[in-house]
Amino acid sequence: MAGTRLGVICQSLAIMFFGIAFGCYINWQVTLIVLVPLIIMLAIEIIHNMRTIKQLSVEKEVLRQYSGLFYEAIRLYRMTMIPISLAGGMCWTLDVYTMTFVYWRALDDFHGDIKFVGVKFISPTRPTSVVLNKFQLNIMPKGQRVTLVGGSGCGKSTTIQLLQRFYGVKKGQILLDGVDIRALNIHWVHSQFGLVSQEPI
Known part of the structure; x- marks a missing residue:
């Protein structure tokens, strides 16, 4: 999925999203009407791909590949978020302790100076x-x-x-x-x- 194919996919997605955003800005009612055929086309494409996978009897292989990518994304997310969460927790802890030590003080014998x-x-x-x-x-x-x-x-x-x-x-x-x-x-x-x-x- 590298090279020219990835570039074409990114370009197509960018054109689609910017087109939808611009259409909603100009006239969102007409844009919704135009999107109906697009949704139908996506549904047809999904059904067609499902039929292809079923005919080739590769459901388990596709599921295995998808699950592998999905759990790999979860693993990378956890590896990234654990240190970020720890750092955020430490910052909040230090902030709370600082506020506690700064604002706890009172004068034992206030003379009014x-x-x-x-x-x-x-x-x-x-x-x-x-x-x-x-x-x-x-x-x-x-x-x-x-x-x-x-x-x-x-x-x-x-x-x-x-x-x-x-x-x-x-x-x-x-x-x-x-x-x-x-x-x-x-x-x-x-x-x-x-x-x-x-x-x-």
Whole structure:
């Protein structure tokens, strides 16, 4: 099946598939009508070949050849997929373990020292709009009160959302007692803050 014959088969299949695709693009109803004779011709060819095999009494030989090719394809597929599956499983395992070790951490004694160090944040819904750029804020522990004042859209609510890890910073760090907030357990972070929403009920 090599050489000229293989080339002719590939060429014929390519012409057939591209012809069907183009026909469906132009008018799929007419294409379906045209395909009916093709299906009938294929059925006739299959029946004719089956009759030829039956007349030659080579059913078992043809079945043996087909089974050999079929099981060889399965063997090659298994040889290929086993290492791919193992590699995929290892990658998923490493990913899960990494996430576990990164996000498990909590502070034993949280004092409330909060620092925004050179924070840059871009809104996911507006990629061209920089909400915070090189933002610096230092909130000392022991009950210090801080008020954020500014016009609408200047980043007041965004600052709180970043502190609660609803979003991640593009650049810079947010530190809680000197520890990067991204290294802390997100559920623990949420448990440390009480938020009263500004929207009226």
